[in-house]
Each structure stands twice: as C-alpha cells, then as structure tokens.
Amino acid sequence: MLSALSKRGADKKARQVAESEQIEAAVARLERDTFREASEVTPETLGNGELWWHNHYQWLKDHGYLLRPRYTPDWVPSWKTNKKSWHTCEDGEVAWRDHILDATRVADGAFVTLKIVKTSIHPHEIDVGQYFSSEPLASNPANHCVPVYEVLRPPDDDDRVLLVMPLLILYSSPRFDTIGEVMECLRQLFEGLQFMHLHHVAHRDCMKLNFMMDPTSLYIDPFHPCQPSLKRDYNGSPRHYTRTQRPPKYLLIDFGISRRYDPSDTNPLEDPIWGGDKTVPEFQKSNEPRNPFPTDVYYLGNLIRGDFLRTKAGFEFMEPLVADMVQDDPNKRPTMDEVVSRFDDIRKGLSSWKLRSRVVDKEEGAVSGLFRGAGHWARRVKFIVGGVPAVPAR
Template structure:
C-alpha cells in the first residue's frame, strides 16, 4: 500500500512537470496568438484562426488541413444528435504552433510547426543541417527530418517546418524489455551522432522523444486523439514493437546550438528546457558546457520513465546513475555511454529480453490479461525465430 502510494506520488510529480512544460509553451503561444483555446469546440480559437486564414495558401503549397480549418467549415455535429467529442472536427490541437496536414501529392500525413526566427534563430538551420545529405542517410541519425520549409507570406519572421507526423515514444506501451533496449540503443546512438556533429540539443527530455509509427499502426491514428482512428470510427489498431519495430527521433531544436569543431569546451548560460532538475542549473547561473547536460537529460529520462515507473530495468542503474551525477565533469561522454551500453546489453539473456514490461500502476486483473496475451505472443515469436530485440 505504501509503495503504491509512493508510486502514485511519483507519477503525479512527473505529470505536473509535463504540465508545467506544456504551460511554458502555451505562455509563449499566448504572446504570439493571444488566446490559445476556447471552451466552445464549435468556435475556432484565435490561434486556430491563424491556421484557418492560411488554409488556401497551404493548399496551394501542397498541404491540406483538416476540415475544421476550412474557411467554410461548419461543425458536423450541429443540428444532429451527435456530440462534439465524438466528431473528428471537434478535436483541437495540443499546441497552437503545431498542426497536422496531409501532403496532397501522396496522401501522407505531416506535421506543420510554426517557428519564429527571432525567438529561435538556430532551429531551422540545425534541423535542416541534419536533413542534408550525406548526414540524412546515416542510420545513426535520429533527428527529425525536414520535408519542407515554407516562408509565411505575410510575416518575414515566421516559417513553417514541414515534418513527419510522429507519435509519443511511449504509446502504445512497451511489451518486452527487448523493445525498450532497442529504444535506448537508438536514442544513445542518436545523441552520440548529434554530439559528434558538434550540436548540443539542450532539451532532450521525454516530451521531445518521439517515434515514427506508420508501420506500427494498422489504422491511421488521429493526431489529436492518437488512440482513435483518423476518421474517429473506432480505436486505431496496432502491432507490437517486436512485430513492427519503430524508429525513434529527437525533435525540437529550438534551443539547440551548433559549435565549431575546434571549440572543445563550449560554454553557455543555463537555459531551462522541459526537465527542471538539471543539477548544474540549480546551483549557479554561470556558463557551463551543454554536452554533459544532454547526458544528464537522457539519463534522467530513463531513470524517471523506466527505473522509477516500471519493473525489471535494474540492470540500467549503474549506467544511469553515472549519467545523472551532480558533477557534470564526472558524467560519461556519449561515446562512453554507447560503449558501456553495448557491452551491457550483450550480457542480457534472451529470457530477460523477452520478459514483459510491467508498470507499477498495472492492476491485478489488467496485469493478468496482458500477461496471458504476452505469453501467447512470446511462444509464437520463439517458434518463428523472431529475435528478442527488434531490428
């Protein structure tokens, strides 16, 4: 009972941190758009009106917004017995500066991100840099690729980044330890690649880690309600990550910096990202090297989302404990993290890798149901020779 209460407190604290992060973004959006959202889903908010006013321009550029943002839109539930929350066009986006669209040429789903060049002067250049060849084709590159960059016609300061439509890294839940191991491997490899190209991310917390789930999902999911199909006709069906391994990406280079290769110890004044626990930021406002801070962010992400929230990941503790040391100078570099992680995962047995990921919040009945389904899949995968670590 006490353990359950403690875990609930941890979860609440983590949820509060996520809400604070979203609130920080919303405050910035209010500065740009004014009102972010309205209580009446049948009326567009001021921020949504920004997208509506550019509906036809975006269509000319090859990107179709959802019906809600058509200037001639009328709510589909008006004068019917339907409720707005069961209607696709009743859904509003999480953030005012991000909206989904469909690329007209091939029907693929994309994300449009509004970027202020004066507020985030390096984001477009850094994101484009990792999308340029030959860097873009390197399998170690886990930076979100840029499909297009659109200059907003009535504002020289604003550009739209056209990005793939991604999904939160943790949804759907991990089925096996091996699936989580592959996630860690990709993220460590990806951050090593970023650092090798002399870029510090500076905000690589859990909300800025996403995955390409187009192969994982049988049905296209709705960007505002990812549990649902895009047409809202039922829940979106999906495979496990073992069956259809996803690719993980780092997003949001808004406060990232790129340095000259000769600058081996760049110093930056602290800049607060979504994770407010960075030890060096608590003690001083003096400039510090942002690369060890990235190592802390990744280590703390695994500590909070796996070691504290799930069972069976104790083997990650030695590495994670070193990554989150208070003294940045004592943390390993990403090269050392990758080397230690590779050695450690080779020691994990197939039995361990195929074991089920259990959260501290799993109920007894739900756990029994998921456990039975897991064992059925596990026996089938072993019989068919499916590797315990997806690749």
Template structure:
C-alpha cells in the same frame, strides 16, 4: 481494449475553460492560411477551411462526437496531408526572432549528406515554407510522429532497443557539433508507420483517420520502428574546434538539471544532454521496478550532480554495449511490468504475454526489435 468503451470516451476533454468545439483564437492563423497551404500541396482538416460550419450544428450530436470538433493540443504544430502522395505530415511554426537557429540546425541535421547515416535519429525536414505575409515566420514540414511510449513498450528487449537508439542518436548529434539542450522525454518520438499500418487520427490517436473506430496497431517486436529526436528550438551548433563550449543555462522541459539549480554561470551543454537522457530513463523506467534495473549503474553516472563526472556519449554507448551482452534471451523477452497494475490485470497480461512470446519465437521475431536500415 474493452468492447464497451465508446469512441467519445477516448476524446480528451478540455477542463481549463468552457469549450464548445469552435475555433480557438490561436487556430485562426491556420484557417487564414489554409488556401495558401493548399496551393503549396498541403491539405488541412475540414475544421480549418474558410467558411467551416461545424458538422454538429443543427443535429443532436455533441462536438466531442465529431471529427471536426477537435482542436490541436499544441497550436503552433498542426497536422496536414501532403496531397502529392497522401502522407500525413506535421507543420510547425517557427518564429525566426524567437528561435533563430532552429531552422538552420534542423536542416543541417536533416541534409542528404547526414540523412544517410543510420545513427541519424533527428526528425527529417521535408520542406521549409516561407510564410508570404510574415517574413519572420517559417513552417517546417516534417513527418507526423507519436510520443515514444505510445503505445507503451512491452518487453525488456523493446526497452533495450529504445535505449540503444536514443544513445546512438545523441552520439550522432554530438559528433555533428550540436548540443540539443532539451532532449527530455517529450522531445523523443516514435515513427508510427510500422506500428499503425493505416495510421490514425492525429488528435484522437486511438481512432482511425476517418473516425470510424479504433486504429489497429502492432507491437514493436512484431514491427520494429525508429525513435526520433525533435524540437531543436534551443539547440546550438559549434565549430569542430570548440571542444568544450560554454552556454548560459536555458531551461528546457526537464527542470531538474543540477548545474542549472546551482548557478547561472555558463556551462558545457554536452554533459547536460547526457543528464537529460539519463534522467529520462530514471524517471520513466527505473523509479518503479519494471525489469530494466540493470541500467541503474550507468544511469546513476549519467545523472551525477557534477557534469564533469558524467560519461561522454561515446562512453555511454560502450558501457551500454557491455550491459546488452549480459542479458539472456529470456530476460530480453520478459515483460515490462506496470507497477500500478492490479493482480487481475497482471494475470491477464502475463497470460497474454506467454502466448504472444511463443508466437514471436516461432515467427522468428527478434527479442531486440531493430528496424531494418532504409536502403
């Protein structure tokens, strides 16, 4: 990152309205429950303490220059620190009336019985808190995660490992008779702990936790990590005997599902999950040449208009394994190219990539960075 980039430039600006850094109306709930959460072992940032006085008041500083000036990007999800061990966690509000199955399904997939399966890429739920003054509300306590492509994937091998993990993760979900129904790119995250050994500020994610500078991070090749499915708000769980359930269409984040555009009739949600993952790869990796064009035949089948013609997740995994075998080490270590990079930037990145790859080879870092299973 250029040395003349200021910390203030990394802070996203709120352009939808005039914003002065003070609490948004949606943040009041968190402030009013701060003491209760503290009693339960979760410390919120100073911004949410009762009687909070903005640190920039009475100074020459601007709100965007101060740690406590940042509001959450999603108000129903807030970061916290678990006081027992200092771990950074996420607290998610769940309205039982709006999402009656989310807590149940999240806990089912996160149970100790299923958590030991290495194919389980579902977000773990550490605890479910009953909100004392709202019987309809629960809080899910989960790890703090980052978007799957932040920081960006850099090599074909890193992309191949991402594909492998999301395919086996969906296989695990489907084998447990659950349809995710919204497994698009925003609902697949990455475990940041291997990449960011000292972690980072949860709402200025390029910065250190204490706001003192930029957070250091590693590549996935140097420190392999795990990808994780989140948000089971519109998911459904079925009995083992229900081989082809039917559900009325429900729109998730991806608005391109062909069967939803054709009809409002009930349809099988499992092929729709296949479409979501295929479309993720199509939109994020294939629409502009980046180096993973070998995925095109498989992805084309995954996003077919006719759901009945899409492969099952078992078939996807089998075909992907054959594709993986066809890739040379040189191909796997090649760089994912950003189609928008300038010639000068491409020269810089190519040069850096050559030296970095030489180091990875000498240090025996695998071209396909698979994380070690948790013992």
C-alpha cells in the same frame, strides 16, 4: 593584446546573456498567450492560434498541404447536422498547440506535421534541422533527428517560418511489450544523441516529449493526431502491431534551443536555458555558463530514470549507467561515446529470456496484469517458434 581578448570575451558574454534573456522572455510571452488563447477556445469556435491556420488554409493547399475539416474556410461543425455530440466528432478536437498542426500531403496522401517557428525567438532551429536533413547525414542510419521535408515562408509574416516534417507519436505509445523492445528504443535514443554530439550539436532539451516515434511501420490504421487512442475519423481505436513485429524508428525533435559549434571549440560554454526538464543540477544554484553536452547526458539519464527505473519493474541492470549519467557534477558524467559503449555491454549481458520478458508497471493491478500477461505469453511463444529476434532490429 590581453586587453583586446578580454574585451572580446566580455562582448561575447554580453551577447550570450542578452540572447538568453530574449529567448526566455519570448518563450514566457508565448506560453502566457497560448494559455490565454486555449482558455478561450470552445469546440464551436476557433482560438486565435487556430485562426492563423484557418486564414492560411488556401495558401497551404496551394503549396500541397491540406488541413483537417475544422480549418477549412467554410467550416460548419459537423455535430450541427449529424445530430451527434461534439466530443464524438473529429472536428470537435481543438489543436493542443497553436504553433503545431498536422496536415495531409496532397502529392502522396502522407500525414505530416507543420510547425511554426518564429525566427526572432529560435534563430537556430531551421539551420540545425536542415543540417541533419541534408546529405550525407540524412541517409546515415545513426541519424535520429526528425527530417525536415520542406521550409515554407508565409507571404504575410517575415518572422514566421513553417517546417514540414513527418507526423510522429510519443515514443511510449503504444505501450512497450518486452524489455527487448525497450532496449532497442534506448539504443536508438543513445545512438541519436551520440550522432548529434559527434557532429558538434548539443540538443539542450532532449527530455521525454522531444523523443518521438515514426508510426508508419507500427500502425495499421491512421490515428488522430490529437487523440492517438482513436482512429483519424474517430471511428474506434487504431489497430497496430507490436514493436517486436514491426520495429519502429525513434527520432529526436525540437531544435529550438539546440546549438551547433565549431569542431575546434572543445569546451563550448552557454548560459543556462531551461528546457522541459527543470531538474538539471548545474542550473539549480548558478547561472554560470556551462558546457551543454554533459547536460544532454543528464537529460537522457533522467528520462530513463523517470520513465523506466522508477515506474517499471525489471530494469535494475540499467541503474549503474543511469546513476553515472545523472551525477550532480557534470564533469563526472560519461560522454555519449562512453554511454553507448557501456549500454552495448549491458545489452550483450542480457539473456534472451530476460529480453523477452514483459514490461510490467510497478503499480500494475492483478487483473490487468493477468490479462496483459496472457497476451504476452501467447505472443512470446509465437515469436520464439517463428525465430523472431528478442531485440527487434530495423
């Protein structure tokens, strides 16, 4: 009996090692090929990755999604005829990543994101995405996983699947105005990862680039997906509200190395797979299988440490919690339930004055500080008089 259990354990370990090595090798090849292709792309020519979208333009249109003019079958660079410089033309913008592109949904004009997933590399991404996009989880307000609207399967490639999702923007763009806005952002971040953990899913790569924001409530003008500081048509900067005026929803994305576990497995062990954050203490000197849930806690703590504690003034009140979240020993880190509880206590202890305070860069110049401060105080007085809460709530 013990021999059989031992053999099953060894087989499971072997499968985990093989899967980890396969994923890491595939990702390395993908990064290498993407770098090579990006170096060959010019504004007037489509790279190998862009050509895939170009070649599938009609297929996507038939399924109700329109790509930007650059990817149309008969595309001619607009600067060839309008006598402008290519860098001032929207269709001169090269896609940042070959496997992700924006599109317009024909049915309602909504902007969406199309993501190519290679199932041989990331076999769990579709399952995790659809799990959180299905009822009753989809309508739960604590769910901050990016919704998957549709799954498309190209007819000419059995390994590629396209996920259709909303068009999002980095969580920190535009800049935060008040500490209260940051607190609501962090509340949603903590709540979102707690929700995943409560449903026995570890994200395993919840670093800053995988935490984004739904821009629909915030932006007056559509922004360009590759250059959010410009309007979609490149004609000036997009207008937007502050987060206090129009509280946005924040979302966790990219479930490529996420894992969903059986509820009975209270201590799942996984071989280390490096995500975007390369500083995870338990991965530095050992390849020993680890429970991925405490690693998720580290990722969030390190995100806050890097994006707020080290770069912004006035967030000292978060230091004790963050210090516990980033401890070297994963067994000493709080669970997400504990993080949410402690964060709630921290939030309740902050005064309205503190919450309405401006978010200040530690290296902010005097002139820019004076300019931003004047605008902030004008908004602050207006919000106080109008009874707008110090912490924006959806």
